[in-house]
Amino acid sequence: MNLLEKLDAAATARKSLLPDGVGAFGIPIEEVYSATEARIGDRRVLLLGTNNYLGLTFAPECIQAAHQAIDKEGTGTTGSRMANGSYFGHRALEREFADFYQCSNGIVFTTGYQANLGTISGLVGPGDTVLIDGDSHASIYDGCILSGADIVRFKHNDAADMEKRLRRLGNRVETTLIIAEGIYSMLGDQAPLAEIIKIKKQYGCILLLDEAHSLGVLGETGQGLVEKTGLLNEVDFITGTFSKSLCSIGGFCVSNHPQLEQLRYVSHPYIFTASPSPATIASTRAALELLRKGSHLREQLWKNCTQLYTQLKQTGYQLGPDPGPVIAAILETPQQALLMWKSLLEHNIYVNLILPPAAPEGKSLVRCSVNAAHTSEQIQYVGDTFAKLYDLVNA
Amino acid sequence: MSETDYNQIVQLLCDRLTSLSKVPEVSIAPETNLITQLSIDSIKLLNLIMEIEDTFDISIPINALTDIQTVGELAALVHKIKSAS
Ligand SMILES: Cc1ncc(COP(=O)(O)O)c(C=O)c1O
Numbered sequence: 001m002n003l004l005e006k007l008d009a010a011a012t013a014r015k016s017l018l019p020d021g022v023g024a025f026g027i028p029i030e031e032v033y034s035a036t037e038a039r040i041g042d043r044r045v046l047l048l049g050t051n052n053y054l055g056l057t058f059a060p061e062c063i064q065a066a067h068q069a070i071d072k073e074g075t076g077t078t079g080s081r082m083a084n085g086s087y088f089g090h091r092a093l094e095r096e097f098a099d100f101y102q103c104s105n106g107i108v109f110t111t112g113y114q115a116n117l118g119t120i121s122g123l124v125g126p127g128d129t130v131l132i133d134g135d136s137h138a139s140i141y142d143g144c145i146l147s148g149a150d151i152v153r154f155k156h157n158d159a160a161d162m163e164k165r166l167r168r169l170g171n172r173v174e175t176t177l178i179i180a181e182g183i184y185s186m187l188g189d190q191a192p193l194a195e196i197i198k199i200k201k202q203y204g205c206i207l208l209l210d211e212a213h214s215l216g217v218l219g220e221t222g223q224g225l226v227e228k229t230g231l232l233n234e235v236d237f238i239t240g241t242f243s244k245s246l247c248s249i250g251g252f253c254v255s256n257h258p259q260l261e262q263l264r265y266v267s268h269p270y271i272f273t274a275s276p277s278p279a280t281i282a283s284t285r286a287a288l289e290l291l292r293k294g295s296h297l298r299e300q301l302w303k304n305c306t307q308l309y310t311q312l313k314q315t316g317y318q319l320g321p322d323p324g325p326v327i328a329a330i331l332e333t334p335q336q337a338l339l340m341w342k343s344l345l346e347h348n349i350y351v352n353l354i355l356p357p358a359a360p361e362g363k364s365l366v367r368c369s370v371n372a373a374h375t376s377e378q379i380q381y382v383g384d385t386f387a388k389l390y391d392l393v394n395a
Numbered sequence: 396m397s398e399t400d401y402n403q404i405v406q407l408l409c410d411r412l413t414s415l416s417k418v419p420e421v422s423i424a425p426e427t428n429l430i431t432q433l434s435i436d437s438i439k440l441l442n443l444i445m446e447i448e449d450t451f452d453i454s455i456p457i458n459a460l461t462d463i464q465t466v467g468e469l470a471a472l473v474h475k476i477k478s479a480s
Pocket of ligand 1: 111112116137139181185212213241242243249250
């Protein structure tokens, strides 16, 4: 088989797995009306499958900041952070992230994916070890692979399992980086941070926490799981993305270890890519400000999360263990999940369809992401529709 | 570790893989290819590695799996790590 034939074989296998499922991935969004509504085909749909947790995609402050930046600095930086791509805004945003997390150092990356790639591959290398949660996001896996370090997985959210694997590493623990996430994107569950930290201190390892889905969502000022648990000072490196609650694109890493600065000189995902555009940086800075003082948004978000989680649970759906903005209905088969997904779309509700092996433990997920801009009526409609479809998919 | 240990590892892997394989009619031997013949998906394989780590109280970095294609090669890797531990 040549290279193209291999791709054809993979495409055939994919289609045969779920013949009617082809349209479910990369669905064309024709028009976006607001943080909660868009047009798919000729349907006006309710968006329940975005990462727009605080509902800030159309925040006037962010739009205005982006406009001003384009007018003043142009559409792109056309260069790397290491060359001509570090404008005032990039540096200011780094200081603002460091300040937000009460850290001495912060680095801005072009995407959250690259923040993980760049941070992990900068911190560890061949001969070192990364001990990662088994359900880690692909950007964490890819960062580990890029680093050349030995990759050991522990059972998802199981601190005792993590300790067992750490113990087996013997004196290699000294060069071991542990990686976990604030909120996991598949089931919306949170890392057992206090237990992980207790163990990491006992063994003297370094801990990286990816707050991609928890930034803006958890904690009084929205720092994430570190704030909710009061453990900010115990985590060595925090990464995150601008692409969810901050409604733009980019990523960051903050730390109190001054060595973070060295990453700028060794980390290819930082160096060999152009820096975020001025408009992106400007809207992110405005969004970060809104996020920090957004307790009212978090309050509304959590009201919505609790409303939907409770209703789906009462209807009988199997859900992830923690209520939160990511609410996944767990279905036994891909066919059931696809049927559910399609039926929701027929009721003008867009959610995410996640099939194995992307979903944990061979399950299939119909995943809702709730945001602060959803009205209580919209959430009620989604909950009622799930209730209406329960017998259809569980027949 | 000895030859018998290697054979025990092969046996253990064959038993576990029989229950994970999507292709029940393939009988599993050291030459059996994990992906092309058994259609073991990546996550199942990674979870099997965790199980093997626990059975033998060893650490198997998953990056070491890039060169592994067959049941026999996986057994040899486990055997090598176990012998060195
Ligand atoms: C846990 C986690 N980390 C990192 C990323 C990457 O973020 P970005 O979209 O900025 O590349 C994501 C987003 O998909 C994520 O879910």
